[in-house]
Structures are given as C-alpha cells and as structure tokens.
Amino acid sequence: MTDAVRTSSPADLLDVDGDLTSDERDLRDRVREFADRRIRPHIARWFADAEFPREIVPELGELGVLGMHLDGYGCPGRSAVEYGLACQELEAGDSGIRTFVSVQGSLVMSAIHKHGSAAQKEEWLPRLARGEAIGCFGLTEPDAGSDPASMTTRARLDGGEWVIDGAKRWIGLASVADVAVIWAKVSDDDAAASSAARAGGAADSPARPGRERVRGFLVPTSTPGFAATPIEPKLSMRASIQCDVVLDGVRVPDDAILPEHPGLAGPFACLDEARYGIVWGSVGAARDAFEAALGYAGERVQFGVPVASHQLTQEKLVNMALEVSKGQLLALRIGRLKDAGRLEAHMISAGKLNNARMAIEVCRTARTVLGGNGITLDHSPLRHANNLESVRTYEGTDEVHTLILGRHLTGIQAFR
Structure with a gap:
C-alpha cells in the first residue's frame, strides 16, 4: 500500500x-x-x-x-x-x-x-x-429473528405515557447508544387514544378492536428499565458491538411514538436501506481480500518462483476478480435504479443474496492463497470472511432472500 x-x-x-x-x-x-x-x-x-x-x-x-x-x-x-x-x-x-x-x-x-x-x-x-449522538435499532428478538411479526415486545398506554416491556437481541451499538428505536406491538385502541390525545380530540373507534400492530418508539437509553448487555465472546464482527436489550417497564412520553407508518412496513422500509448498503459493502470486503491475495502471491516465493506464477493460483485470482467485477456491476446497477426511483424490493434481495454469498467465497479463497499465514490478523481475508458470516445473516438470511425472490418469480408465498 x-x-x-x-x-x-x-x-x-x-x-x-x-x-x-x-x-x-x-x-x-x-x-x-x-x-x-x-x-x-x-x-x-x-x-x-x-x-x-x-x-x-x-x-x-x-x-x-x-x-x-x-x-x-x-x-x-x-x-x-x-x-x-x-x-x-x-x-x-x-x-x-x-x-x-x-x-x-x-x-x-x-x-x-x-x-x-x-x-x-x-x-x-x-x-x-x-456523530454527536449514537443510535440503535431494536427489532430482532431472542425468538423473533427472520419472523419479526412474532415479536413479543409490547407497549401500552398508562396515564398518558407509554410503558414498554420486552427483550431484543443482536442490537448493534445498544450499550453505547444515546437513543434506541424500539419496535413493539401496540393495540389499535391505545394507538387511537394516543393519536387523539396528541391531536387534542376524541379517540376514533379502531377498525378492529383488540387488534395489535407494530409501532416504533424513540427511547433514550438512559430511561429507567432499559438495559443493554454486549454479547460476548464473538467470532465475527469483533470491532463492532451487538447486545441483548431488556425493556422492563420502560416509560416514555406519549410523543415518543413514531407517528407514521404503523405496522411492519415501518421497520421493513429501514431494513431495505440497510440491505442496500450491504450490496455495496460486501463488494468492498471481497475486493480487499482479493487485493491482499494478489499482492501476497506476487511476493511469496515457493519452489523458486512467486506463488502467482503457478497455474492453480492464477485460476483462483482470475475467479475472484471475475466475481468481484460482477458484484460491482450488480451494485452499480441497483444504485442507479435507486437513484432513478425504480428500485423494487426483490431487486435489493437479489443484490444482498448474491453479493454477500459471493464475498464470503472470495474471502475464503483468498485465504487459501495466503496459506497458513492467512489465519493471522496480519492479513485481512479471514477477518473479512468471519465478519461476512454475520453480514450474510443479518438484514435477512440467504433463505429469506431466496424466498423473497421465489415469491417474485412464482407468485407463491412459501414462508409458511
């Protein structure tokens, strides 16, 4: 460098x-x-x-x-x-x-x-x-990962305040955050009463009494009852923080609720933004691993010649470069569609599924070019590969994005 x-x-x-x-x-x-x-x-x-x-x-x-x-x-x-x-x-x-x-x-x-x-x-x-404040996003729960509709965290109105009880898991940055976006189930009755109170009028009768929908809340992490504990030890994403979060009678003002978009469409719209970043980010990890392998292969001498002179090594380098190039083209295409207002949800799934899967294979192959030296932190490929195990899982697993694409192709919902 x-x-x-x-x-x-x-x-x-x-x-x-x-x-x-x-x-x-x-x-x-x-x-x-x-x-x-x-x-x-x-x-x-x-x-x-x-x-x-x-x-x-x-x-x-x-x-x-x-x-x-x-x-x-x-x-x-x-x-x-x-x-x-x-x-x-x-x-x-x-x-x-x-x-x-x-x-x-x-x-x-x-x-x-x-x-x-x-x-x-x-x-x-x-x-x-x-960067004067840090935020975290509390959606995933111990028993509600790929199926956020099964969350058990709930918020209820009590004396003009919201009381939130529940638990979240794998919440990035929660232990250092100043504010948490917490997603919880809320009854339509409470939501209507809250909306009416903020509007200064009477509560409308909900369309379906007793129905619950997911709503978001802004919760300062200093609020009593909010506790975040880093998950340790980890083999992946070690330069980041992921936490277990407990919400035990957390009380926030009525205006802490995010007023727009009740339902899972709210967090899903944010997840699509994060998935978009992964489409590009995974290309960066793969490219860095490839460059590390290429540089090492040109310098490491075995049997009297650089490792890069061997046919099998050249095949690995060519295959990695091809995959990174294809991933880069896919990311750029998706980015241009997003800027043009033409990006659809299944396209983000195609990019996230392909590029995360591609990147982890490139990083693993790059490690083989480095031989035993590749398992040390002197080199980036195995660190990237470890991290990508998490990247491939969060914001939708391979299986979830495969089923999203399957639904797009067939019109058949196969999640249940």
Missing part, C-alpha cells in the same frame, strides 16, 4: 470505475483515504481486542457518511450510488465500521426521517448526522 489514494482496483476487469461520475469518484476516494488512514492501521488490534473505536464516530460525521442519503436536518443528501460507494470503502476496511454507519444512518436515522414527527427529526437527526 502506498500513501497515494488508490483510485481503481486490479479486480475492476470491466472498467466499472469509468462509469462513475467525477463527483462519485471524488467521494469514493475521500472515503477510501479515510479507511486507509483511520481503519487499516488499527483494525487488527480492534478486532483482536473486540473493541469498537468510538473515537472515530465524530470523524465519520465530519466525513459526511452518517445518514448521507437523507435530506434536510443536517443530513448530507448524497445520491444512492455515493452512499453505496462509501459503504464499499468502509467495509473494505472492516464490516464492523460499515455496520456502524448502516445502523446509524440506514436504520436509526432512516426510521426517524421516514416515520418521525418534525420535532423528533429536529431533536435527533442533526446530532446523529454529526
């Missing part, structure tokens, strides 16, 4: 770089320089020590990558492709750092931006964009 910013990769067999605008390349290069300067020199220690580097959070805010695809309230308002390129470069450094940016921007900030009130947006979005 040189001190100069690398503008293209040897894995770019099809000159995808040439299809980027000058603004997109400038943004990509600026984030790449940040990753080279602030992530790469330290990531082996952070990973080994299971340390999330909180000190870089304000720097990421200054870099403009927190909620960068959102408009207003101090958010950068960049394009989908620019956001994707930023995710790609950050994950080339480490999935844990890209995951922080996704949780903060694609999940927490998107939830507030899409579903929050003007007051909620004004209170939280500028601080989150600057």
Whole structure:
C-alpha cells in the first residue's frame, strides 16, 4: 500500500470505475483515504481486542457518511450510488465500521426521517448526522429473528405515557447508544387514544378492536428499565458491538411514538436501506481480500518462483476478480435504479443474496492463497470472511432472500 489514494482496483476487469461520475469518484476516494488512514492501521488490534473505536464516530460525521442519503436536518443528501460507494470503502476496511454507519444512518436515522414527527427529526437527526449522538435499532428478538411479526415486545398506554416491556437481541451499538428505536406491538385502541390525545380530540373507534400492530418508539437509553448487555465472546464482527436489550417497564412520553407508518412496513422500509448498503459493502470486503491475495502471491516465493506464477493460483485470482467485477456491476446497477426511483424490493434481495454469498467465497479463497499465514490478523481475508458470516445473516438470511425472490418469480408465498 502506498500513501497515494488508490483510485481503481486490479479486480475492476470491466472498467466499472469509468462509469462513475467525477463527483462519485471524488467521494469514493475521500472515503477510501479515510479507511486507509483511520481503519487499516488499527483494525487488527480492534478486532483482536473486540473493541469498537468510538473515537472515530465524530470523524465519520465530519466525513459526511452518517445518514448521507437523507435530506434536510443536517443530513448530507448524497445520491444512492455515493452512499453505496462509501459503504464499499468502509467495509473494505472492516464490516464492523460499515455496520456502524448502516445502523446509524440506514436504520436509526432512516426510521426517524421516514416515520418521525418534525420535532423528533429536529431533536435527533442533526446530532446523529454529526456523530454527536449514537443510535440503535431494536427489532430482532431472542425468538423473533427472520419472523419479526412474532415479536413479543409490547407497549401500552398508562396515564398518558407509554410503558414498554420486552427483550431484543443482536442490537448493534445498544450499550453505547444515546437513543434506541424500539419496535413493539401496540393495540389499535391505545394507538387511537394516543393519536387523539396528541391531536387534542376524541379517540376514533379502531377498525378492529383488540387488534395489535407494530409501532416504533424513540427511547433514550438512559430511561429507567432499559438495559443493554454486549454479547460476548464473538467470532465475527469483533470491532463492532451487538447486545441483548431488556425493556422492563420502560416509560416514555406519549410523543415518543413514531407517528407514521404503523405496522411492519415501518421497520421493513429501514431494513431495505440497510440491505442496500450491504450490496455495496460486501463488494468492498471481497475486493480487499482479493487485493491482499494478489499482492501476497506476487511476493511469496515457493519452489523458486512467486506463488502467482503457478497455474492453480492464477485460476483462483482470475475467479475472484471475475466475481468481484460482477458484484460491482450488480451494485452499480441497483444504485442507479435507486437513484432513478425504480428500485423494487426483490431487486435489493437479489443484490444482498448474491453479493454477500459471493464475498464470503472470495474471502475464503483468498485465504487459501495466503496459506497458513492467512489465519493471522496480519492479513485481512479471514477477518473479512468471519465478519461476512454475520453480514450474510443479518438484514435477512440467504433463505429469506431466496424466498423473497421465489415469491417474485412464482407468485407463491412459501414462508409458511
């Protein structure tokens, strides 16, 4: 690695770089320089020590990558492709750092931006964009992962306040967050009463008395009854934080509820934003692993010649470069569709399924080129592969995205 910013990769067999605008390349290069300067020199220690580097959070805010695809309230308002390129470069450094940016921007900030009130947006979005506050997104539960409709966390109205009880699991950043977006089931009766109270009128009769729907709440993590415990030890995403969260009689004001989009459509819209970032981020991890293998193969001498001179090694390098190039094309296509307002949910599933699956295979193959040295933290491929075990699982497993695509192709719902 040189001190100069690398503008293209040897894995770019099809000159995808040439299809980027000058603004997109400038943004990509600026984030790449940040990753080279602030992530790469330290990531082996952070990973080994299971340390999330909180000190870089304000720097990421200054870099403009927190909620960068959102408009207003101090958010950068960049394009989908620019956001994707930023995710790609950050994950080339480490999935844990890209995951922080996704949780903060694609999940927490998107939830507030899409579903929050003007007051909620004004209170939280500028601080989150600057990295002055950290957020977490509480959807997954110990017994409700791929099936969030089975969540058991509930919120009820009591004396003009919401009382939330339940448990969440695998909640990124919860132990260091300032605010949590908590998704809970709410009865239509309570939701109608809350809406009426905030509007200053009488409660409307719910369409279906006794029905429950999922709603989001903004819960400051200092609220009594909120407890977050990091999940340890982990073999993956060690430079990130994932937690168990307990909500025991957590009381928040009536206006803590996100007023828009009741139902699972609320969190699902945020998950699609995070899945989009993974489409790009996984390409970054794969590209970094390929480049590590290519560089090592050119320097490592066995049987009197560089390892790269052997046919079997060249086959591995070619196959990896082809897969990274295809993944890059897929990410760019999805990004252009998103910017054009033509992106559909099944397309995000196609990108997430393909690129996460591709990336983990590239990283595993790259490790074989490094031989035994590849199992150390001196080299990135196995660290990336370990992280990608989580990336491949969260925001929808391979199985979930396969069934989404199967439903699109056949018109038949096969989840149940």
